[in-house]
Amino acid sequence: xxxxxxxxxxxxxxxxxxxxxxxxxxxxxxxxxxxxxxxxxxxxxxxxxxxxxxxxxxxxxxxxxxxxxxxxxxxxxxxxxxxxxxxxxxxxxxxxxxxxxxxxxxxxxxxxxxxxxxxxxxxxxxxxxxxxxxxxxxxxxxxxxxxxxxxxxxxxxxxxxxxxxxxxxxxxxxxxxxxxxxxxxxxxxxxxxxxxxxxxxxxxxxxxxxxxxxxxxxxxxxxxxxxxxxxxxxxxxxxxxxxxxxxxxxxxxxxxxxxxxxxxxxxxxxxxxxxxxxxxxxxxxxxxxxxxxxxxxxxxxxxxxxxxxxxxxxxxx
Numbered sequence: 001x002x003x004x005x006x007x008x009x010x011x012x013x014x015x016x017x018x019x020x021x022x023x024x025x026x027x028x029x030x031x032x033x034x035x036x037x038x039x040x041x042x043x044x045x046x047x048x049x050x051x052x053x054x055x056x057x058x059x060x061x062x063x064x065x066x067x068x069x070x071x072x073x074x075x076x077x078x079x080x081x082x083x084x085x086x087x088x089x090x091x092x093x094x095x096x097x098x099x100x101x102x103x104x105x106x107x108x109x110x111x112x113x114x115x116x117x118x119x120x121x122x123x124x125x126x127x128x129x130x131x132x133x134x135x136x137x138x139x140x141x142x143x144x145x146x147x148x149x150x151x152x153x154x155x156x157x158x159x160x161x162x163x164x165x166x167x168x169x170x171x172x173x174x175x176x177x178x179x180x181x182x183x184x185x186x187x188x189x190x191x192x193x194x195x196x197x198x199x200x201x202x203x204x205x206x207x208x209x210x211x212x213x214x215x216x217x218x219x220x221x222x223x224x225x226x227x228x229x230x231x232x233x234x235x236x237x238x239x240x241x242x243x244x245x246x247x248x249x250x251x252x253x254x255x256x257x258x259x260x261x262x263x264x265x266x267x268x269x270x271x272x273x274x275x276x277x278x279x280x281x282x283x284x285x286x287x288x289x290x291x292x293x294x295x296x297x298x299x300x301x302x303x304x305x306x307x308x309x310x311x312x313x314x315x316x317x
Contacts, residue, residue, distance in 0.1 A: 025050065081157040082140060084133040089123055092116045135160055135178040138203075142182055145201040148191050156185035163216050172212055176204045180213035187224045192231035194269045196297050229254050229263070232272035232296070239295045240287055242280060249279035253310050260313045266306065270298040274306030278314075 024031050025043035032044035041051035063069035079086045092115055096104045104112065124130045136157055143153045159181040163169055169177050179202040186193040195213075199206035217224060230251050237247045253275040257263060263271060273296035280287045289300045296303075 023050070080154065081161065082136055082153050084129055084136055085123060090119065092119050131174055132161075132164065135174045138175055138178045139182050142179065142198070142201045146182075146186075146193055146197065148182075148186060148193065149189075152182070152185045152189050152191055155188055156182040159184055159216070159220065159222070162220055166219060168216055168219055173204060173208070175202065176208045176212045177216065179204060179209050180216055183209065183213050184217055184222055184224065187227065188222065190231065192227070192235060194227075194232075194297065196269070227268040229268040229272040229275065232269055233276060236272060236276050236292070236295050240276070240280075240291060242276070242285055242287070243283070246276065246279045246283045246285055249283055250275040253278055253314060257310045257313045262309050262313060267298065267302065269296050270302040271306055272296065273298050274303045274310055277303055278307050278310050 023033050023041075025033065025046060025048055027043065027048045028046045030043055030045040033050065034042055034044050036042050038052075040049050042049055059072070061072050063072055077087055079088065092112065094116070096109045096112060098104060124133055139156045139160065140153060143156065156178075160178055163177055163181065179198060183193070183195060183198045185191075186198070195206060195210060199209055202209060216222075233247055233250050233254070237250065250272070254263075254271065257271070257275070273292050276296075277287065277289060277292045280292075289303050293300045293303055
């Protein structure tokens with residue numbers, strides 16, 4: 001049986017909630033009651049102030065810019081899909097210092113070391129969570145090596161979680177599925193990263209990545225468009241220190257070649273590399289086929305073959 005004070009408190013809260021729901025304007029009988037910027041209860045129709053001493057549920061401090069707001073805020077980090085527990089658990093800092101920045105004693109340091117160790121152990125309750133933690137850490141490691149933005153890591157983590165939920169990982173390696181999820185996320189977000197580049201930072205062969213990627217994209221219904229070779233042009237041109245004029249010419253060559261139907265069935269990286277090589281010759285900023293091939297991670301033979309086709313499409317013999 002509840003205490004009388006607790007029961008009375010609940011009754012008061014219920015009455016207060018019913019009063020807030022049934023409040024109407026005594027002047028015009030309107031129920032369009034809103035709370036303005038000064039935390040006053042105001043009738044939206046006639047402007048009558050019903051209550052000017054409402055509770056301000058915001059923070060007790062004021063901030064005038066974003067950095068000041070960030071420094072004064074006492075909430076934790078936002079939920080993220082890149083961590084197996086979505087970042088909701090407590091993390092014990094590795095710095096052996098107290099809240100005032102003073103170093104801890106040796107006894108406290110050993111105690112914090114034990115707490116930190118047990119904190120890491122209890123964050124994962126079973127093998128499934130440990131495997132998810134390993135997979136997400138692999139995605140984060142490869143994404144850092146590829147230099148892709150945070151949004152791609154979030155999308156890759158969501159794709160991996162979906163594959164895990166649909167039981168698509170059974171019979172496949174965790175590294176292979178996580179790499180395939182990262183490659184699919186790059187494709188989905190329009191970040192130009194080739195399968196060769198992703199395979200370089202992965203611990204599984206390229207053939208397995210491609211096979212797993214095709215499987216999960218089909219099973220999860222990922223609507224991924226073909227890679228546009230123009231996405232690779234700025235990065236390749238920047239690595240080769242070529243001008244904007246060369247980039248514009250390479251984009252034009254790709255557009256004309258694609259209209260002629262030469263892009264079908266061709267590697268987008270090789271097509272972009274050949275266009276950059278052709279544009280560098282036309283703009284008198286000559287680069288050798290070997291230099292372009294090294295940047296694009298394709299062979300010189302690929303550049304020569306695509307280059308001949310593109311030059312003929314442009315009307316140059």
